[in-house]
Amino acid sequence: MTFDVKGKVVLITGAASGIGAATARLAAARGAHVIATDLDGVKVQGIAADCHCIGLTHDVTDPHDWDNAIAAAVHHHGRLDALVSNAGIVNYEPIIDLDMARFRKLNQVHVEGSFIGMQRAVAQMRKQADGKPATGSIILTASVMANCVAPGISAYAVAKSAMANMARAVGVELGRKGDMIRVNAVCPGPTRTPLLEGVMAPGAMDDPEHWKDVPLGVPQEPEDIAESILFLISEESAFMTATQLVVDGGWSLT
Amino acid sequence: MTRTAIVTGSTSGIGRATALRLAKAGFHIIATGRSMERGAETVAQVKAAKGSAEFHSFDVTLESDWAAFADTITSAHASVDALINSAGSFFARPLPDTTLEEFRALCTADVESVVLGTKYGLRMMRDTRTAGSIVNISSLAGLIGLEDCAAYCAAKAAVTHFSRVAALEGAQLDPKVRVNSLNPGVIYTEMITGAYGDSDDVKAFVMDGNALQRVGTAQDIASAATFLASPAARMITGTAMLVDGGRGAD
Numbered sequence: 001m002t003f004d005v006k007g008k009v010v011l012i013t014g015a016a017s018g019i020g021a022a023t024a025r026l027a028a029a030r031g032a033h034v035i036a037t038d039l040d041g042v043k044v045q046g047i048a049a050d051c052h053c054i055g056l057t058h059d060v061t062d063p064h065d066w067d068n069a070i071a072a073a074v075h076h077h078g079r080l081d082a083l084v085s086n087a088g089i090v091n092y093e094p095i096i097d098l099d100m101a102r103f104r105k106l107n108q109v110h111v112e113g114s115f116i117g118m119q120r121a122v123a124q125m126r127k128q129a130d131g132k133p134a135t136g137s138i139i140l141t142a143s144v145m146a147n148c149v150a151p152g153i154s155a156y157a158v159a160k161s162a163m164a165n166m167a168r169a170v171g172v173e174l175g176r177k178g179d180m181i182r183v184n185a186v187c188p189g190p191t192r193t194p195l196l197e198g199v200m201a202p203g204a205m206d207d208p209e210h211w212k213d214v215p216l217g218v219p220q221e222p223e224d225i226a227e228s229i230l231f232l233i234s235e236e237s238a239f240m241t242a243t244q245l246v247v248d249g250g251w252s253l254t
Numbered sequence: 255m256t257r258t259a260i261v262t263g264s265t266s267g268i269g270r271a272t273a274l275r276l277a278k279a280g281f282h283i284i285a286t287g288r289s290m291e292r293g294a295e296t297v298a299q300v301k302a303a304k305g306s307a308e309f310h311s312f313d314v315t316l317e318s319d320w321a322a323f324a325d326t327i328t329s330a331h332a333s334v335d336a337l338i339n340s341a342g343s344f345f346a347r348p349l350p351d352t353t354l355e356e357f358r359a360l361c362t363a364d365v366e367s368v369v370l371g372t373k374y375g376l377r378m379m380r381d382t383r384t385a386g387s388i389v390n391i392s393s394l395a396g397l398i399g400l401e402d403c404a405a406y407c408a409a410k411a412a413v414t415h416f417s418r419v420a421a422l423e424g425a426q427l428d429p430k431v432r433v434n435s436l437n438p439g440v441i442y443t444e445m446i447t448g449a450y451g452d453s454d455d456v457k458a459f460v461m462d463g464n465a466l467q468r469v470g471t472a473q474d475i476a477s478a479a480t481f482l483a484s485p486a487a488r489m490i491t492g493t494a495m496l497v498d499g500g501r502g503a504d
Contacts, residue, residue: 175465
């Protein structure tokens, strides 16, 4: 049972690994035209080769890279139907030791990156609408950390809550201005991604102990988030905008 | 093996649309409701769309009815994969004019029905050893206020939070059962037209209140319910999934 994304032109950032790569693979497998981008151009080319789609080097903090990525979508597929602003980094650091440069970097990548991307994507969606209400779906990969916290996560939590509320603000604004462009945030709980594995002891995420705080008790995989993202891209979520979809196995319940 | 989905309140509105959408996804539909005639119509619509369905008439606010229904279902079916608790009621009236009896009646129709549905849903899934999914249809009104609707808002807030606790309990079963609330904004169904009337003014109110400025349909909610019932939502439990056209965001 899948939700149709066939023929949709989808730009996915942070697509070289984790949730972005899983979304690119799943979207491509279900017939979407994917533009997979990442700061790591070599690695994203590998993903692109796997899913027979376009892979691009893309620094989401650079407006020119955004112009380039959207131009690629239009050049190859004539339009842009969905943006998955997914590129992210993580930081664990006690607040009193928090380095301002790293704090800013977190916000630059997540918040400014999504901001620039949304501006560019909306401009393209309006341009291709041909005078009719513009359509499209924008998904920001936020986090359950948008609404809850853990020690050491302050900079990341700030960035992710900004993303989640930005999705809400932009969703309302676009709707009120007469667009049918939808903006939603997906809020994953702990997910087995290279990003998270990178800040944990080796093998920690393969240990069942690690998942005992998650009521569903099994590792959350990148594909689990990808499925939610694809639902938000599909027309079956056409009445969803300005929402946060939490996917966390119940982790944030207690 | 055929997967089965129970849909309460499937004699109209969101329940009927959800039964049809789940049937399209391959579920055998166990439709429930009060009216035999309207239940037969839901079954006919599912069958016309090449699905399979059966109808059981019972009162979702009576525990004895749920107990008998659960026995019937677990004897006849190898698994209960999804339960959509969609049956519910609504009224709008200023609080000073609302009687305690009216308040209680709404809590019975909207909260007790879901509490019983979830209780017997968990039992049916436990007894058939199914890693099932329970979707409780709540409302945006369970998350934000709606004037003249104190009883409805209180009832739907109860459904939303009850579902979170039920998610924790469902996760203790083996195999684990997922429980979520689905919180629609104003959806143009008989529940709304029954309370406010079916007119262009009502339609305009329904549209203007949400950011997307279109009428929310039963199909919009049916799609979300089907998503929550599906393996695509394998890791979603304890969530309040909002489908409201942005109505609650501003």
